Amino acid sequence: MAEAVVLLDVWVSPFGQRCRIALAEKGVAYEYKEEDLSNKSPMLLQANPVHKKIPVLIHDGKPVCESLVIVQYIDEVWSDGAPILPADPYARAQARFWGDFVDKKIYECGTRLWKLKGEALQEAKKEFIEILKVLEAELGDRKYFGGDAFGYVDIALVPFFAWFYTYETCGGFSVEAEAPKLVAWGKRCMERESVSQTLYDPLKVYEFVGFLKKKYGVE
Amino acid sequence: MAEAEQVKVLRFWASPWSFRVELALKLKGVPHEKVEEDLANKSPLLLASNPIHKKIPVLLHNGKAIPESLIILEYIDETWTDNPILPKAPHERGMARFWSRFIDDKCVGACWMSCWTEGETQQMFMEQARACLRILDDELGGRRFFGGESIGLVDISASFFALWLGVLQEVAGISLINGDEFPNLCRWIEGFVASDVVTECLPPRDKLLAVFQSKKQAILATKSMVY
Numbered sequence: 185m186a187e188a189v190v191l192l193d194v195w196v197s198p199f200g201q202r203c204r205i206a207l208a209e210k211g212v213a214y215e216y217k218e219e220d221l222s223n224k225s226p227m228l229l230q231a232n233p234v235h236k237k238i239p240v241l242i243h244d245g246k247p248v249c250e251s252l253v254i255v256q257y258i259d260e261v262w263s264d265g266a267p268i269l270p271a272d273p274y275a276r277a278q279a280r281f282w283g284d285f286v287d288k289k290i291y292e293c294g295t296r297l298w299k300l301k302g303e304a305l306q307e308a309k310k311e312f313i314e315i316l317k318v319l320e321a322e323l324g325d326r327k328y329f330g331g332d333a334f335g336y337v338d339i340a341l342v343p344f345f346a347w348f349y350t351y352e353t354c355g356g357f358s359v360e361a362e363a364p365k366l367v368a369w370g371k372r373c374m375e376r377e378s379v380s381q382t383l384y385d386p387l388k389v390y391e392f393v394g395f396l397k398k399k400y401g402v403e
Numbered sequence: 404m405a406e407a408e409q410v411k412v413l414r415f416w417a418s419p420w421s422f423r424v425e426l427a428l429k430l431k432g433v434p435h436e437k438v439e440e441d442l443a444n445k446s447p448l449l450l451a452s453n454p455i456h457k458k459i460p461v462l463l464h465n466g467k468a469i470p471e472s473l474i475i476l477e478y479i480d481e482t483w484t485d486n487p488i489l490p491k492a493p494h495e496r497g498m499a500r501f502w503s504r505f506i507d508d509k510c511v512g513a514c515w516m517s518c519w520t521e522g523e524t525q526q527m528f529m530e531q532a533r534a535c536l537r538i539l540d541d542e543l544g545g546r547r548f549f550g551g552e553s554i555g556l557v558d559i560s561a562s563f564f565a566l567w568l569g570v571l572q573e574v575a576g577i578s579l580i581n582g583d584e585f586p587n588l589c590r591w592i593e594g595f596v597a598s599d600v601v602t603e604c605l606p607p608r609d610k611l612l613a614v615f616q617s618k619k620q621a622i623l624a625t626k627s628m629v630y
Binding site for chain 2: 243274
């Protein structure tokens with residue numbers, strides 16, 4: 185049945201990693217297909233004609249696009265595994281809110297940290313630290329954003345844990361100094377096989393961003 | 404027996420985002436109180452209910468605050484289960500969520516910026532907006548609503564195009580949505596605004612036109628959505 189589930193993805197993508205973690209948490213066997221974004225496959229272009237982006241989950245031939253939409257889909261289809269979203273509608277709304285917050289804030293601001301210089305970089309650094317603090321305040325003293333259970337918000341955010349080294353090195357700050365509870369949370373998540381088997385070494389991510397910087401002429 | 408529900412919507416009469424929430428509640432027959440916000444002078448209740456974004460709409464249900472219109476729509480659908488606005492099957496639910504996000508992330512912004520920029524920048528935004536409208540028009544096809552036979556999540560999300568886009572393009576003096584290029588969407592608009600429930604919730608067009616005319620200079624300066 186593994187052929188019934190296909191994930192079109194790129195190894196370093198935090199968005200693709202959300203899907204990989206969700207599938208692993210549910211114990212779903214799937215076929216992973218690495219995409220070359222400079223030469224997108226016909227399968228990808230057909231499965232996501234609107235955005236032409238990864239990740240795309242193809243289940244029994246039907247595509248699902250957008251990482252957090254995919255995570256919710258995985259939760260609804262493989263509903264006998266441990267739930268990713270809580271049962272209570274208000275708790276679900278809160279989880280979606282924070283997933284949305286991570287979506288809107290982390291990647292965009294983080295990208296500015298490695299792309300920009302001078303004042304624009306300082307501005308991005310200020311914003312990024314603020315984002316970390318807001319997330320840390322939301323986490324509080326809980327084990328996970330989902331409480332005792334690893335869930336939706338954890339899945340939305342944890343791929344970026346491997347990017348913290350890149351962000352802090354490019355931005356000139358320390359994530360651990362600014363948001364120690366968030367770092368502790370990331371390390372707890374890494375104790376889960378679904379996460380440790382999915383995330384790449386932060387140095388590898390940094391190396392990849394170095395390659396991107398050359399490509400975009402950033403120095 | 405359930406105690407009396409307290410349902411309030413922190414809203415702004417001209418906002419298409421708070422319209423979404425009110426339409427969903429109306430479709431489900433949920434009695435609610437509309438609390439009008441002065442966006443230049445936000446209430447302590449709004450700031451306490453949505454401390455992160457400080458924006459309307461916020462749904463207050465028995466004291467619990469839910470912000471962000473698409474998140475509110477899903478909450479409404481899960482809490483009041485009559486007349487569902489999301490489909491049952493997971494793949495169709497995934498598609499409904501995808502299209503709602505497409506509308507929010509790409510379409511509305513391109514349409515808005517088309518109205519408030521000029522020259523080459525405007526041309527660029529208008530091309531983007533038309534591309535989005537084309538995609539939506541194709542996706543709708545010959546169906547009555549994006550939700551099929553009844554108004555669903557994507558229709559509610561698309562309500563911006565049913566009234567606000569027409570008003571904005573009139574204020575800006577441009578033409579984006581028209582029957583020649585987007586016949587399906589225009590047919591959808593007619594059907595959507597003809598629905599009784601929708602008509603009851605929509606703000607009056609002339610009032611909307613007047614408020615955008617009066618704010619035109621301010622919007623041109625900042626390009627911000629104001630709401």
